[in-house]
Amino acid sequence: MPLALRDLQAAFAAHLAGADRADLAAEVLAAAVLGDAIPAAARLSVHRHHVFESLGSALAATFPTVQALVGAEFFRGLARAFIGRSLPTQPVLAEYGAGFPAFIAGHDAARDLPYLADVARLDWALNLAFHTPPGGRLAAADLAALPADRLPSLRLSLAPGTVLVASSYPLARIWAASQPGAAADPVDLAAGGVRLLVLRRPDDAAFVPLSVGEAAFVTGLGQGLSLEEAAGRAETNFDLSTCFARLLGLGVFAAAQ
Amino acid sequence: MRASYALSIHAVGLSLGSVDGLDEVHLARVAGLVKRLEPALVSDHLSWSSYGGRYFNDLLPLPYTEEALAVVVRNVQRLQEVLGRQVSIENPSCYLSFAQSTLSEPEFLGELVRLSGCGLLLDVNNIAVTAHNLRLDPRGWLDLPGEAITQYHLAGHAVNDADGETILIDDHGSRVSDGVWALFADVVQRFGRRPTLIEWDTDLPPLTVLLDEAARADRLVAIGDGNAARAA
Numbered sequence: 388m389p390l391a392l393r394d395l396q397a398a399f400a401a402h403l404a405g406a407d408r409a410d411l412a413a414e415v416l417a418a419a420v421l422g423d424a425i426p427a428a429a430r431l432s433v434h435r436h437h438v439f440e441s442l443g444s445a446l447a448a449t450f451p452t453v454q455a456l457v458g459a460e461f462f463r464g465l466a467r468a469f470i471g472r473s474l475p476t477q478p479v480l481a482e483y484g485a486g487f488p489a490f491i492a493g494h495d496a497a498r499d500l501p502y503l504a505d506v507a508r509l510d511w512a513l514n515l516a517f518h519t520p521p522g523g524r525l526a527a528a529d530l531a532a533l534p535a536d537r538l539p540s541l542r543l544s545l546a547p548g549t550v551l552v553a554s555s556y557p558l559a560r561i562w563a564a565s566q567p568g569a570a571a572d573p574v575d576l577a578a579g580g581v582r583l584l585v586l587r588r589p590d591d592a593a594f595v596p597l598s599v600g601e602a603a604f605v606t607g608l609g610q611g612l613s614l615e616e617a618a619g620r621a622e623t624n625f626d627l628s629t630c631f632a633r634l635l636g637l638g639v640f641a642a643a644q
Numbered sequence: 645m646r647a648s649y650a651l652s653i654h655a656v657g658l659s660l661g662s663v664d665g666l667d668e669v670h671l672a673r674v675a676g677l678v679k680r681l682e683p684a685l686v687s688d689h690l691s692w693s694s695y696g697g698r699y700f701n702d703l704l705p706l707p708y709t710e711e712a713l714a715v716v717v718r719n720v721q722r723l724q725e726v727l728g729r730q731v732s733i734e735n736p737s738c739y740l741s742f743a744q745s746t747l748s749e750p751e752f753l754g755e756l757v758r759l760s761g762c763g764l765l766l767d768v769n770n771i772a773v774t775a776h777n778l779r780l781d782p783r784g785w786l787d788l789p790g791e792a793i794t795q796y797h798l799a800g801h802a803v804n805d806a807d808g809e810t811i812l813i814d815d816h817g818s819r820v821s822d823g824v825w826a827l828f829a830d831v832v833q834r835f836g837r838r839p840t841l842i843e844w845d846t847d848l849p850p851l852t853v854l855l856d857e858a859a860r861a862d863r864l865v866a867i868g869d870g871n872a873a874r875a876a
Binding site: 389390391392393395396397399400403404413414415416417420421422423424425426427429430431433434437438441442445474475476477478479480 | 656657658659662663667669670673692693694695696697698699700701702704705706707709711712715739740741742743744745777778779806807808809811813
């Protein structure tokens, strides 16, 4: 009795995820019938190979800095291990890999390269920002009509794609040193941590380093606090107007609806 | 770009052969794109790529049975209903076939056209790859309903070793093979001129090589189209 289509697809799905399925191999038209010597397992392996290779390429495109740091061969191994346990749940490959940074953090590779998971988080944030429609931005002129005393109570939305990536390693330098053509200057891993604000720009995605105070301010705004309340999250000598002007210039805020 | 050129949207992830039915979230995204771009052609493949909430990023083979036909017809009808237009279905590259199949691929595609009203995207390289890998006669695809064909695809394939025998892999990474050009000439002679795409998306060559391939396709289309017109 041949497998019903639902059972056939279930068996094929299990095969692709790594299981050996004799019931599936039995469904494949035998070499003897076709008149060649290619076993069913070899034919089925074409598909398993393609699933892992193509998804590995998708992860390499999304996490180019991780691949640059560990090399293409080691990256393939990392990707294979991740894909085996976390196949995509939807067909948009640019949205595949949300769990990869956490997977790296728990992997043996993280012992030798403790900053690797943070690099992956930065790659992921840049990927998300890049695939976000740019959308309109709040400009200084938009606020010109606002009475000055209303400014502190203003609540602003961060532009889509804007996200803060904090690390206890010098992530910006690690990232820059890993770009194609970068000078091979050694990076001092003890140089201290950073807070990088990832942004969708008109034609690409990029990040800028923030001070501790600026990062606390942006985090507060992202939680829906007013400018004045968010400034209260920063250190005592925080200069609200300078910081706000900088963020406005960077295009951090979405245009008012 | 849309104002000056007829666009073709070629989908790979709708999974029209999924017994689960279509992913409505993804379907809505594709529908949004189609609404925005108003393309001349919309297409996807006779295959499946999702099951049980997982997406495999591969064009997986279907058994050619009445049961699978009913699933694909239902999914294609749903797709055409949501897009409000006809879509074209492409013959896939196959590396295996199922013992339970009761229809040939051309018969299956012909029934799909009849029952869903869809068009066909004829990938000539895929015919050559499937025919080689499954020891079939590529001329079997010349029995397709020609009036349903909206577009042709051409591409290169890799020649791999599988336990001492050759297996062809559709990798879009080289020039169109001589065998595929010859088959393309037969296809154009049989069915006439259609918009033709050369797919090349791995190992990209210099632009001159691509232009050379496109010019060769144009020449074959012109010759075959003239012959098809005389035969009609």
